[in-house]
Amino acid sequence: MAPKHDEIRLATDKRTEFGKGAARKLRRADKVPAVLYGFGEAPAHLALPFHDTFQALKNPNALLTIAVEGEDDQLALAKDIQRDPIKPIIEHVDLVIVKKGQKVVVEVPVHLEGEAAPETVVTVDAQTLEIEADPMSLPDNLVVSVEGAEMGTLIHASDVTMPAGVTLVSDPETLVVNITQQITAEALEAELAEAEEEAGVEHDEPETDAPAVEAPAEGGEESSDKE
Template identity: 80%
Template sequence: MAHDEIRIESETRTQFGKGAARKLRRADKIPAVLYGHGEAPVHLALPFHSTFQALKNPNALLTIAVEGEADQLALAKDVQRDPIKPVIEHVDLVIVKRGEKVTVEVPVHLEGEAAPETVVTVDAQTLEIEADVTNLPDNLIVSVEGLAIGTMIHASDVEMPAGATLVSDPELLVVNITQQISADELEAELADAEAEAGIEHDAPEEEAAEAPEGDEESSDKE
């Protein structure tokens, strides 16, 4: 299903560089730039909380309220995140217009349970589609309910939402259903891999069946 538009109030900014960006982030704001459709780039500061929540969906349609200007519809083209902290460091926003089609990557979401003793592998986490900018889906649903061993789902097999078309290679493997490996087979594969890598394990120590020599000598003397 498509998501609703999210309105974000922004402030224009005139200071740039790492120092200015750090100052903004300390004030719970995110540096951003808005551009596209022949418009001159506008440098903005976005409120951290509402922007962070909105960008949990990478294709969220944003209504950016710019000081002294008309609202702009935009998509997040590039989101730079801190590799460790839950912090957005910078956002590139591209202006879009109602009625235009855009190409975006949409996550693949699995539903259902495959047949018993199978392993479901998702080979393509996202698919590229073209759709109306006001009707971008949150995800693409792929049902694996009851699918048997050997089943392969390609991009062309994935049902597209109304008005959307597939851009990814139709032959791209999305989901692969394989035989679940047994514990014995897993152990054998591990042993083969260790042998190829030259890994040797020490034999387990055997418990001594006989008493120590000192005890034998003492018993002889008794």
């Protein structure tokens, strides 16, 4: 069973400036622009500490305690994380307030354990599953064992063991893991040849050496005996 989340505390500041220019200024100061909302409360615009936030959000379902000076702490989950496509930078975070005892729905990654039977291929068809749980008891992942699984084994969402207090939300018939037979080099080559034939792919014939040409006799012409 996957371990539960530890609570992560982030000391934040209220933002008073907005817009792209203000956001860039915050990032240069090692801060992450964020907005916190939920439970009918007015959205709070925050500046999160970059390093602590970056580390915390390596797990997108990390339970965060948002601490603002002079205000009550709020429990929150990251609803949306905007990241720079190239640089290791978080550009903006949407945080949603959660309450102890009130369940939330989140996506949790699937984690495989064990080794399938020899000469098989393990394919993960569903990288995540949607679950419902108390925010204090969200699992880091859902463990699926493939130990000794034979060719033809299909593991559906309904086959995945849920930790205590966790309910599956995804369709129970969702295919999570598919165990197939490992293809041999000969079979792969045959499949490739068949695919090329169906696609009308033609290969050039290998070049052959031209027949040797005998040199003419001296004098440039062949001579013949006369009677």
